[in-house]
Amino acid sequence: MKVAVVGATGYTGAELIRLLSMHPEVTGLFLFSRGEEVEVEKHFLGLGFAGKVKPLEELSGFNPDFAFLALPHGESGRYAQELIRRGVRVIDLSADFRLPLEVYDKWYGPHPAPELLEIAVYGLTEYFSEKIKTARLIANPGCYPTAFLLAVLPLAEKDLLQGVIISDMKSGVTGAGRAAKRETLFGEVAENFRPYGVGGKHRHLPEMENFLNMFAKGLRVIFTPHLVPMKRGILGTIYLNLTTDVSLEELRKIYLAKYQDKPFIKILPDGQLPETRAVYGTNNALIAVNKEPGGMVIVTVAIDNLGKGAAGQAVQNMNLMAGLDETCGLKNTGIYF
Amino acid sequence: MKVAVVGATGYTGAELIRLLSMHPEVTGLFLFSRGEEVEVEKHFLGLGFAGKVKPLEELSGFNPDFAFLALPHGESGRYAQELIRRGVRVIDLSADFRLPLEVYDKWYGPHPAPELLEIAVYGLTEYFSEKIKTARLIANPGCYPTAFLLAVLPLAEKDLLQGVIISDMKSGVTGAGRAAKRETLFGEVAENFRPYGVGGKHRHLPEMENFLNMFAKGLRVIFTPHLVPMKRGILGTIYLNLTTDVSLEELRKIYLAKYQDKPFIKILPDGQLPETRAVYGTNNALIAVNKEPGGMVIVTVAIDNLGKGAAGQAVQNMNLMAGLDETCGLKNTGIYF
Amino acid sequence: MKVAVVGATGYTGAELIRLLSMHPEVTGLFLFSRGEEVEVEKHFLGLGFAGKVKPLEELSGFNPDFAFLALPHGESGRYAQELIRRGVRVIDLSADFRLPLEVYDKWYGPHPAPELLEIAVYGLTEYFSEKIKTARLIANPGCYPTAFLLAVLPLAEKDLLQGVIISDMKSGVTGAGRAAKRETLFGEVAENFRPYGVGGKHRHLPEMENFLNMFAKGLRVIFTPHLVPMKRGILGTIYLNLTTDVSLEELRKIYLAKYQDKPFIKILPDGQLPETRAVYGTNNALIAVNKEPGGMVIVTVAIDNLGKGAAGQAVQNMNLMAGLDETCGLKNTGIYF
Amino acid sequence: MKVAVVGATGYTGAELIRLLSMHPEVTGLFLFSRGEEVEVEKHFLGLGFAGKVKPLEELSGFNPDFAFLALPHGESGRYAQELIRRGVRVIDLSADFRLPLEVYDKWYGPHPAPELLEIAVYGLTEYFSEKIKTARLIANPGCYPTAFLLAVLPLAEKDLLQGVIISDMKSGVTGAGRAAKRETLFGEVAENFRPYGVGGKHRHLPEMENFLNMFAKGLRVIFTPHLVPMKRGILGTIYLNLTTDVSLEELRKIYLAKYQDKPFIKILPDGQLPETRAVYGTNNALIAVNKEPGGMVIVTVAIDNLGKGAAGQAVQNMNLMAGLDETCGLKNTGIYF
Structure with missing residues (x-):
């Protein structure tokens, strides 16, 4: 599977990269970041990512199987629109598709893509797994x-x-x-x-x-x-x-x-x-x-908060969407000490 | 005033020493510690305390104006008995005199000095200041x-x-x-x-x-x-x-x-x-x-928890007992960063 | 492969368990701990280890392919003796087999198993890999x-x-x-x-x-x-x-x-x-x-210090000893944030 | 003594306020901060500073006995010029007056007030105390x-x-x-x-x-x-x-x-x-x-680094300049735990 992480330099983005780089079914991992200068973290030296984080603009010509959006709310919704239109299945980690329109507007301001709300599935995996399997757009829950x-x-x-x-x-x-x-x-x-x-x-x-x-x-x-x-x-x-x-x-x-x-x-x-x-x-x-x-x-x-509260649950949702076992690539033991 | 800190090497003891060493009315500060080898903390180098922490046994021949007990419950009560008998005013930072006898027994076991419970005053300064002024034994509150x-x-x-x-x-x-x-x-x-x-x-x-x-x-x-x-x-x-x-x-x-x-x-x-x-x-x-x-x-x-929750409130109580302004020696600004 | 971790409740032991539980070639992972009460860490709940940590005495009847010793020096050497005698290949994470006898004696006291020094191979993998491959006893380097x-x-x-x-x-x-x-x-x-x-x-x-x-x-x-x-x-x-x-x-x-x-x-x-x-x-x-x-x-x-400085390098050495690629089970991306 | 802290909201400024607010000879403490909105730290609630931090522009009409400059290099030098001209004795905690002109220029860029370099005294108190006593401008050392x-x-x-x-x-x-x-x-x-x-x-x-x-x-x-x-x-x-x-x-x-x-x-x-x-x-x-x-x-x-490495040494220098004992207001015991 080809997978894109959009918003690769924040904390959630980094955790997505960490998990997806170890995922046995991810054969291509593509990283995009907002205007800011793209830095290559020493942490990823061993992964061969050097120089491979691309500016967000280049996302438009790219069709992965799944795109994870780790962008600020508002901005995230706009990229979701474009990706969904091109048939890319999207897992959005912002707040853009978690709430009914009127609630969203009250707490976050005007919605960037209200027409997508009806196809968005809330990605609390343990409670919505059937809908998640066939979803085109996941609203990954807040931590x-x-x-x-x-x-x-x-x-x-x-x-x-x-x-x-x-x-x-x-x-x-x-x-x-x-x-x-x-x-x-x-x-x-x-x-x-x-x-x-x-x-x-x-x-x-x-x-x-x-x-x-x-x-x-x-x-x-x-x-x-x-x-x-x-x-x-x-x-x-x-x-x-x-x-x-x-x-x-x-x-x-x-x-x-x-x-x-x-x-x-x-x-x-x-x-x-x-x-x-x-x-x-x-x-x-x-x-x-x-x-x-x-x-x-x-x-x-x-x-x-970066695992089940963000990137982990997002990958768990991708697994269901891809027809994989939900634990695929997620069975790692954590760091206790 | 001559003041003793009994149990000088724990966290509460160290905070008592810190506060009392800067207290303008404390002219003699005497430190006692349980059986364990008495160590001289580098922290107190500037205070000239080296070698001056004494084993707990030497407390028996010493009559300060105030004694602060920073010992485990049970043990604290026994030393309070002896000190009160000799006329020393005691501020006990353990749990020994905070509770009615039957409640104490249930939560902590047999009481070491039940006869003192009736003279103990609960040292929540803002609520019991009048009683504190004349108290012989203060039960300093838990944090x-x-x-x-x-x-x-x-x-x-x-x-x-x-x-x-x-x-x-x-x-x-x-x-x-x-x-x-x-x-x-x-x-x-x-x-x-x-x-x-x-x-x-x-x-x-x-x-x-x-x-x-x-x-x-x-x-x-x-x-x-x-x-x-x-x-x-x-x-x-x-x-x-x-x-x-x-x-x-x-x-x-x-x-x-x-x-x-x-x-x-x-x-x-x-x-x-x-x-x-x-x-x-x-x-x-x-x-x-x-x-x-x-x-x-x-x-x-x-x-x-070591200030108003323990040593700070204990010094505040001593101030009242000594007829001083309750803020004496306690007006220091804390460390914000 | 059947693998034993001897000394499972310390920091190095826990890291060994973490790594070995994710290792694709480890089919049986057996944990032993010294006399102290064996606790089951919440961390390992997902691994099904509950109740499976055994007292050290039970090690004597058990023949794994590899045994990792994460015990204090002195004690480690004695268990190495017994295991080597039974044909178990040992990776010792203590200091017992890192130094020549006279240097060991000076810094650590009498050696528990001097006759094993000549077969011990220093496990700095990048420098001694050929010897490691056939070693029966690895002296895993200090951090x-x-x-x-x-x-x-x-x-x-x-x-x-x-x-x-x-x-x-x-x-x-x-x-x-x-x-x-x-x-x-x-x-x-x-x-x-x-x-x-x-x-x-x-x-x-x-x-x-x-x-x-x-x-x-x-x-x-x-x-x-x-x-x-x-x-x-x-x-x-x-x-x-x-x-x-x-x-x-x-x-x-x-x-x-x-x-x-x-x-x-x-x-x-x-x-x-x-x-x-x-x-x-x-x-x-x-x-x-x-x-x-x-x-x-x-x-x-x-x-x-717990990775390349202890448990990670120990697993890397086991990989070589077992004829595996040295990166087997160790390619995980670390936690950057 | 009337004392100004210029740059009151940074870490060094806050430590200066902490020390000067407890200093027995400081009768007036005046705080100034750069353009940014002046916030009142909860930390200083007890000191009655609420609403008393003034914008830097108001410094021009104010003549304290001593001014501490806790500003970025370059900016600090410009304020020093103005204050020295008005007869205020200045303790500058920036790098502006620590180095010979040519060295400064190489490391920091063009000097904001080169004519003051000859009257600046390096404030390493233990080595330059005689010069410090009569100095009009102190270059407080780096940490x-x-x-x-x-x-x-x-x-x-x-x-x-x-x-x-x-x-x-x-x-x-x-x-x-x-x-x-x-x-x-x-x-x-x-x-x-x-x-x-x-x-x-x-x-x-x-x-x-x-x-x-x-x-x-x-x-x-x-x-x-x-x-x-x-x-x-x-x-x-x-x-x-x-x-x-x-x-x-x-x-x-x-x-x-x-x-x-x-x-x-x-x-x-x-x-x-x-x-x-x-x-x-x-x-x-x-x-x-x-x-x-x-x-x-x-x-x-x-x-x-904020004590002897910055604010503490600055107050020590002020003490000497004011003819006080160098320990005045600085004998507090630190926080060990």
Whole structure:
């Protein structure tokens, strides 16, 4: 398969290159980057990519089997238009095709390609795999919504949840992108921990609520993101109210049954909790279910924001679209230490 | 004043030494350490402490004005007994005198000095300052409870809270102490974020609930601690349900009024959020109040776990006990970068 | 192939498991650990290893094709004896078989298995590959010596070096092992940089000098190790005096020629310098050659101390011993961000 | 004393504010910042600085006793001109007045105020204190040269050194400034160690050589800087050749004698080595002297790049200029953990 990574020099782009360069079915890997001078990372020296990253303009004459778009929202949608028109199957890692039009417009501004929204399939692989297989355009989920939905949907789809869901989430810094900003300098981030977007201001909130509401009605989400002084990883601590009393054992059984044939989702045994290093560099999600004496359920979940939260899930989706096993090229063990 | 630090080589002990060595009213600073070989930290070279840390046994012949106990629980209580008997005023930084006897026994085991519980004063300075001034024995609060209570009590004492309070808290690693344990090695902590004690297992939970219940009845606390890959700092994200609708402006006014003459507590203006580096090395607490569209209140709070969460508050308490201004020796600006 | 990892719970053991679990020719992977309680790392949940780590005693009844020993020196040698006797080919990652007997005794104490020294082959793959192919016992090199020798031998073996070689080296913390020690706690290592072993005290110095002297005579090494607040990576800055004036272009040509068919050694082009993240999680070594106006040569080199500096090179050696391509299972791209 | 900090929002500016706000003789502290929107750091909330940082243009109508210039080179020199003309005593933390004109021009471009070079005094306090006391303009030393010169001058001024001095130095990231650049993002710096400027390319090299040559002739310096994944601290490992054999004891005596009445310079006893955390947040320098069996001397030195390497030394110089004890306001104990 010939595959293009469009937006090759950001953090998500680099992770896509890392995964695709090790993918057994990818025979041609083509890299494109925006106007900025294309640099060749020392990291890829061994891959022979030197000098092979091309300016974005050259994408127009190129027809890969799959194109991954790792561009800012707005810009991504425009390239998707052109590629879809030429018959290229697109996996878009921006926010452009994740939300209904009116929600998108409110949070992101005018949509760059509204006519594509109806063919876009939300790429939360474990929940939309049938549609993904035949999709021409994948809206790859945001990192926070991926963690949130994987942790909450098993109970939501059984109508076991009610009221307000509190989603207290913590992310490493690569989630903020590779653009040079003062607030993500090492000198500002190291030895510091901080919340941001408190009070419903983060753009991943409507994505969480939109897809949660496909599976259950009447639920509200309070989402507080925090910045952790580390590069990778998302840990979510999610507080849930049940509609009816269900024992912890029953709750675990629901999760185990739901994900029993999902190779990347691991339900932890009693007494174990997820941690971000346990999924570092992988497409795995670790989930633990616990219950407070008063009955509230606490689900904790860990993913790699660049793995299952972005590039990993994107490759998993490509696998399905290409008729491959979804684990193809993704079974690598992460770096624990 | 002559002051002793008992347990001088742990993280809390070192911070006490740092603060007391700069304190203008401390004329003699005497250091004691447990059986382990006493090491002289390079850090204190400039202070002339070389060779001056004494084995704990020599404490028996020494009568300072104040003794700070930075020892493990259980052991701390025994030394407190002896010192109190000799008329030394004691500030105990362990958990030994923070809880009612039956609660202590349940969480920590048999109490080492139950007869002292009735004279112990809980050292949350902003709430118990009058009792602290004349106390012979201070139970210096735990780091998590300090952050929690400072953030929650202004609303609790006005009976504005109901139901379950969710206290999602994140701490730097020095909170786990300086004993050599695999789980706090750099190789395990760096590039990792993890929850622990999920489900009401952390021993700071009864301390939170005990003192919360002095100010309001019928409240329950769900407390989830997390370990952040940084050395110092606690950030709490606390979710509260109001008994009656109060506007955000009114809520802020309550906090501002409560803490208006409390020099170490800063209520942040609208749009600002606390972060741990802003209190690094200080005795300050930063608090922000926000409200979700649905009415839930989110209070975020940052302290330095070794500052206001331990050594800083202990020195603040000593100041009151000695009749000094509570800010004496504590007005240093922290390290932001 | 059936492969055993003996000492599975340390940092080197975990990296061996990571690499071997992805190795296409390893059909059985068996884990053994010392007396301590065997824990199952969350990291390996996806591999199905749960409950499969066995106590070291059970090794005696087991005959794999290859055994990797990731044990402390002294202990390692004793297990090597038993395994070699039973015909198992051994790759020992301790220091037990790296040095001549009299040097070993001086730096490490009495040797546990001196009779095996004559059959041990030093596993610096790029220099001893022929012997490695048929070896029964590999002395896998130390992390610092690997970086040093790869950087220095191309000039040494051409007799281009004279006098004192200054090897100023910096390592991440996993190089110090996973035993719980105060000095490697997060609270001691983060936001700190320090030298250690100044003045010829580090046990990797005799290993450097011993093998350097196989290729050139009369050279002395000054080796200063430093601890970097990061988990993985070694960066060496090595200062060399030439015997005769050689242009920078000629020097680079020597390195390029030496390593042209060595897939893991990359000589960087003019203007680029190695950095540890560029080899994170890989078996690669990056080398840059520079020259000072006065004629001194500065060679900088980066490896992953757990990769080419330990587990990666060990697997590379196993590949040769098994008649496989040396890159088998090792072509993964590292984690750059 | 009224004091101005010009360039208040960078890392050096923030450290100046931190130190000056705690300085007992500073009665008025006035902050100015370049065109960029002036932000009020949460860190300074307790100091009452909110809204008090003024645009740089307002500096023209203001006559403090001392002005600290923490601006980029070139710009700094222009403001120095104006301030000196108005009789303000200036401590310039840029490179503008550290070098002879022809050297400056070569490394930095056209000089902004060459006529001031003759009145500028190099602010390496321990070596130029007499001139500093009466100076109108201080050229505060660079961070690397401060560490280097403190470590080397005691032997250089006794003509004990010859040949090439190798200065292998490692710095935290705040040394690279607070401007938003990709290369200092957390995602690029964390878990990475790298050299830069290899081969005599760093602009601190001529500063080292220029002042070294004031004390000894015929010495050359090879300077290799490295970036450490930490915020603060410089550690230098310096390799020296003696002209004549001097015992280690004699060497230590030379250092002890040289710095015996210098309160910020500590010579470590045998067996101890400097580390950056031991000077974190202080104006101290720690120096250890060691000798290799072959006779080469290794001097290791640690300073805080924002302390003795910038703001701390600047305040020390102000103290001398104001007739105060040089330790005034600088005796704070640093943060060790």
